[in-house]
Ligand SMILES: Nc1ncnc2c1ncn2[C@@H]1O[C@H](COP(=O)(O)OP(=O)(O)O)[C@@H](O)[C@H]1O
């Protein structure tokens with residue numbers, strides 16, 4: 456168990472590639488933090504720096520109050536799992552899982568007890584005596600995870616451990632990992648580019664892009680109050696809709712003008728806006744209200760695509776040259792049919808149209 460503190464970490468490869476850019480992040484002891492961001496944003500490099508497999512160009516790594524920056528990986532007592540399962544060849548499943556315990560000279564009967572316990576958790580008891588080369592990627596990753604969790608290091612570092620696994624096993628393992636982390640009360644850092652994985656697993660999400668930490672908050676907070684348009688789009692399925700707009704005073708009220716449609720926002724005080732009038736307005740697809748009959752003050756649009764996802768459907772609504780996505784309960788909609796939509800005022804988010812940062816105008 457340990458708290459991890461990364462202080463102003465920078466990593467430059469070959470004097471030109473800035474993989475991690477001034478990252479400061481505190482992972483609480485026993486916390487489950489997810490590093491989330493697109494491919495190439497510096498997640499793996501950050502994990503390798505924590506594990507000691509890479510040294511930072513600048514900045515310090517602390518475990519609790521101890522400066523670990525120059526400590527060798529084997530002396531850090533962390534366990535890391537990579538995207539593609541690394542199985543030790545020539546050993547059966549049992550021997551693979553037992554390996555870290557045998558390497559630490561644990562007694563044989565104690566080893567057996569621990570391996571059987573962890574095999575049960577990962578539901579691979581029946582595989583224990585099998586050779587590994589016949590197994591599929593999902594089973595192999597279960598073995599790697601079992602080998603990792605058979606031991607209690609200071610922390611677990613998991614780098615996209617479920618990406619190469621089939622979807623059914625992925626869901627199964629997600630649940631097992633979440634339960635295991637909370638039962639063990641161990642610090643875990645979980646890297647993924649899949650926002651739904653972060654939202655379901657983590658206590659806190661660190662959203663990264665281009666080596667920088669953009670937001671570090673609870674899943675609820677990154678979903679509800681993204682700090683900029685990137686986070687709003689990256690989190691959510693699908694991401695937030697955005698439109699350029701202006702906010703002006705009309706008849707003593709605030710009027711949102713998104714060029715193709717206009718909307719009064721009675722609860723926003725124009726006085727709070729200062730000089731600025733041009734913004735980007737954002738709304739999540741699940742917050743767009745849709746009607747299949749004409750309603751007063753709702754905006755008419757054309758449904759150009761209906762995309763089922765699970766129990767819901769994403770409607771692509773065309774208005775002028777824009778497309779707005781609305782996520783609604785499952786319904787049959789004919790492509791080309793007219794629909795009407797409305798934005799509930801309280802669900803709107805505003806962003807600076809130059810910096811793309813969130814602005815508070817409520
Ligand atoms: N050993 C390396 N040498 C040179 N560039 C690297 C090396 N490792 C990573 N990079 C670069 O650093 C950036 C971040 O990579 P990485 O940390 O692997 O991102 P992620 O895990 O988020 O996909 C990328 O541009 C990648 O090409």
Ligand SMILES: [Mg+2]
Pocket residue numbers: 495498499500614
């Ligand atoms: Mg990576």
